[in-house]
Amino acid sequence: MNTKTAVMKQTHQKKISVFAIVCRVVLIAMVVVWIFPILFSLMTSFKTLDEFFANIWALPKQIGIDNFVKAFSQGHIGEYFMNSIIIAACSLISIEIISTMAAYSLARLRIPCSGAIIMACFAIQLLPTETIIIPLYKMMSSMGILGVKYLPIILAYVGWSIPGTTVILKNFFDTIPKELLEAARIDGSGEIRNLFKIVLPLMKGALATCIVMNFTFVWGELMWANTATLTTTEGLPLTVGLMNFKGEFGTDWPLLCAAICMIIIPLYVVFLFLQKYFVSSLTAGSVKG
Amino acid sequence: MTGRKVEAGRAGISTTRKLQLIGGLFSLPALAMVMFATIIPVVWNIVLSFNEWNGVTDMQFTGFSNYKALFADDASMKAIGYSLVIALIATVVSMAFGIITSLLIYKVTRVEGAIYRFVFYSPVMLPLSVVGLLFTLVLATDEGLLNNMLAAIGLGNLQQAWLAQKGLVLVVIGIVQGWRSSGTVMMLVYTGLIGLPTDLFESSKLDGATYKQEIRYIILPLLRPTIQLALSMCVMSAFKTYDIVFAMTGGGPGDISKTAPLKIIEQAFMFNKYGLASANSVFYALIVVIILFILRKGIGGEKYEY
Numbered sequence: 338m339n340t341k342t343a344v345m346k347q348t349h350q351k352k353i354s355v356f357a358i359v360c361r362v363v364l365i366a367m368v369v370v371w372i373f374p375i376l377f378s379l380m381t382s383f384k385t386l387d388e389f390f391a392n393i394w395a396l397p398k399q400i401g402i403d404n405f406v407k408a409f410s411q412g413h414i415g416e417y418f419m420n421s422i423i424i425a426a427c428s429l430i431s432i433e434i435i436s437t438m439a440a441y442s443l444a445r446l447r448i449p450c451s452g453a454i455i456m457a458c459f460a461i462q463l464l465p466t467e468t469i470i471i472p473l474y475k476m477m478s479s480m481g482i483l484g485v486k487y488l489p490i491i492l493a494y495v496g497w498s499i500p501g502t503t504v505i506l507k508n509f510f511d512t513i514p515k516e517l518l519e520a521a522r523i524d525g526s527g528e529i530r531n532l533f534k535i536v537l538p539l540m541k542g543a544l545a546t547c548i549v550m551n552f553t554f555v556w557g558e559l560m561w562a563n564t565a566t567l568t569t570t571e572g573l574p575l576t577v578g579l580m581n582f583k584g585e586f587g588t589d590w591p592l593l594c595a596a597i598c599m600i601i602i603p604l605y606v607v608f609l610f611l612q613k614y615f616v617s618s619l620t621a622g623s624v625k626g
Numbered sequence: 627m628t629g630r631k632v633e634a635g636r637a638g639i640s641t642t643r644k645l646q647l648i649g650g651l652f653s654l655p656a657l658a659m660v661m662f663a664t665i666i667p668v669v670w671n672i673v674l675s676f677n678e679w680n681g682v683t684d685m686q687f688t689g690f691s692n693y694k695a696l697f698a699d700d701a702s703m704k705a706i707g708y709s710l711v712i713a714l715i716a717t718v719v720s721m722a723f724g725i726i727t728s729l730l731i732y733k734v735t736r737v738e739g740a741i742y743r744f745v746f747y748s749p750v751m752l753p754l755s756v757v758g759l760l761f762t763l764v765l766a767t768d769e770g771l772l773n774n775m776l777a778a779i780g781l782g783n784l785q786q787a788w789l790a791q792k793g794l795v796l797v798v799i800g801i802v803q804g805w806r807s808s809g810t811v812m813m814l815v816y817t818g819l820i821g822l823p824t825d826l827f828e829s830s831k832l833d834g835a836t837y838k839q840e841i842r843y844i845i846l847p848l849l850r851p852t853i854q855l856a857l858s859m860c861v862m863s864a865f866k867t868y869d870i871v872f873a874m875t876g877g878g879p880g881d882i883s884k885t886a887p888l889k890i891i892e893q894a895f896m897f898n899k900y901g902l903a904s905a906n907s908v909f910y911a912l913i914v915v916i917i918l919f920i921l922r923k924g925i926g927g928e929k930y931e932y
Contacts (some may be wrong), residue, residue, distance in 0.1 A: 343799045356837065357733070357734075358735070360730050360733050360734060361738075362657065363730060363733065364727070364730050364731070364734065364738075364742055367727065367746070368745050368746075369740065371745050371746060371748075371749070372745060373771075374758070374760050374761070374763070374764050374771065375775030377763075377764075377771055378760060378763060379648075381763070390769065390907045393769060393771070393774055394774070394778070414728060435655045435656045435659060436656060438652040438655065438656065439652065439653040439656035439657075441652060442648070442650070442652040442653045443649075443653065446645045446646065446648055446649030446652065447642055447645050447646050447649060448646060448650070448653065449646070453691065457649070459664075461660070461664055461893070463862070463914075463915055463918055464664070464668060464864060464911060464915070465907075465910065465911050465914050466867075466892050467868075467886070467887045467910055467911065468667075468668055468671050468864075468910075468911040469663070469664060469667045470667075470891070470909045471667075471671060471890070471894045471900060471903055471904055471907065472667040472668075472670035472671045472674060472904075473663065473667040473676070474665070474894075474895075475900070476662075476666070476667065476670070476680065481721075492659075492663060493663050495659055495663070496659040496660055496662055496663020496664055497663055499656050499659055499660055499882075500660060500664075503656060504808060516797060523923075528645070528648045528652070553750075553751050556753060557752070557753025557754060557755065557756070557869070558753075559753070559754065559755045559868065559869040559872060559873070560868040560869060560872075560887060560891075563872070564891060564895070567895060574757045576753055576756075576869075579755060579759060579873075580755065580872065580873065583762070583873075584760065588895075590766075590769060593759065593763070594763065595895070597756060597759055597760055600753075600756055601752060601756060604751060604752060605748065608744075608748060608751050609744070611887060612744060612747075615704070615747070615750075615751060616747070616813055616817075619750075619810060619813055619814065620813075620817060
């Protein structure tokens with residue numbers, strides 16, 4: 338009896354360990370697939386073009402930063418980076434301020450039919466951008482905004498991001514106890530002060546979530562950025578500039594890799610520290626979908 | 627006494643009014659921006675689709691002729707078809723990868739799981755266009771990583787011009803797109819998984835259920851709503867077929883990967899056929915919205931309480 342249970346236990350354990358090994362092998366293989374292209378492009382970015390064509394597997398003879406320098410001097414990547422940062426900063430600040438005010442009024446300022454407005458926000462998000470860009474381009478061109486550096490891109494990003502951000506922030510405001518605000522109101526605190534002095538300190542997490550969500554959109558968007566800058570070479574964001582790279586330099590792979598790395602590596606660093614907010618931005622946008 | 631009550635009542639009404647007024651004021655900027663950037667363009671787009679317009683002269687109302695032209699135009703229909711193919715493949719790939727990885731990660735230790743999740747989720751935050759460029763390097767015919775790798779392990783006869791063959795190019799783009807968004811599915815399903823009560827698994831362990839059985843009879847049925855949500859998010863991102871296609875092939879070679887968004891932009895800004903382009907985009911949007919609607923409402927099924 339005793340031995341029997343022991344044997345049973347042993348086989349059971351063996352089974353689990355086999356599964357655990359298979360599980361890890363599959364996972365590690367997938368990790369390799371996931372990060373290999375990135376490591377490879379990092380390696381390639383240090384090579385010269387001749388080295389690359391001679392043997393794509395060989396390690397670079399020396400860690401040269403020529404490609405990175407070239408990406409700055411010939412490829413204007415520094416300029417594109419600055420443009421992207423300006424666009425992202427302006428868009429994010431406007432989105433967060435405007436959405437916070439709208440969400441606050443929807444949640445706590447007794448706006449009629451706020452439920453219907455939230456539904457409308459959801460519906461707007463389902464629309465593909467393709468239905469918007471043609472008239473928007475024409476509107477902006479007839480209003481003369483299109484020629485202004487950065488402005489057409491920022492305006493569109495702000496307008497497109499507000500509904501989703503407002504929904505997330507409204508859900509958050511709903512969790513703040515009404516009594517807190519009522520008490521402040523009785524004490525004679527104005528609404529703007531309520532919002533910025535009482536509510537805002539409580540919502541750092543929610544706001545960070547929204548900022549991360551909006552940032553990934555604004556930083557990576559290509560279709561509108563490309564369309565809005567069709568007639569100009571001024572103020573191109575990084576995504577558009579990167580495409581010019583591919584055209585301008587044909588198949589200078591090491592240079593392209595250097596450019597890709599310069600975009601990817603900072604993103605990975607940011608992601609490493611803010612992973613929590615990336616994940617919560619994913620789940621926050623999807624509650625009650 | 628009564629006077630004070632009335633006063634209080636009046637004050638109550640006026641606070642509500644006052645708050646509403648402030649609320650209206652607070653939401654005015656948001657309303658203006660959304661009107662400007664979304665609602666007016668969408669309405670105008672629909673109007674435009676019933677008109678003939680070259681962008682310079684006055685619009686001419688032509689009824690449904692743009693739609694007739696659109697349905698008769700082979701290239702436009704093909705472009706929409708390409709988008710659908712890419713979206714379908716991307717959805718299938720990301721759902722499969724996402725669910726499998728989350729189920730595997732659930733079984734490893736905490737620290738390991740955190741590393742795997744970081745790696746698998748990281749492509750989601752990379753811009754689609756950068757992912758596209760990265761994979762042009764992987765998939766290039768002569769100097770591409772994949773072809774060289776195949777040659778190195780003696781499978782040289784499997785080498786392909788991945789981005790230059792009709793049909794294959796769509797499959798490849800779909801897989802890359804799905805690869806990128808599989809992290810979303812993984813994260814959602816994993817979050818659902820760790821939310822399941824552990825006593826369910828304890829009792830199934832006592833009954834001697836294997837992990838496979840647990841997946842089939844406990845995990846998948848209970849996570850049905852989560853998976854459904856992940857599916858509709860996946861489909862939504864899978865229909866964004868501009869960025870990645872533009873970065874990987876630019877719609878070429880020829881027209882073999884020209885998806886609907888690329889076609890719409892070409893019709894509008896290269897050929898100045900704004901009416902046709904609008905009709906095309908309205909039709910495309912209808913397809914996307916209908917599919918999303920079916921996914922959200924159509925496959926309801928029973929939900930389990932636990």
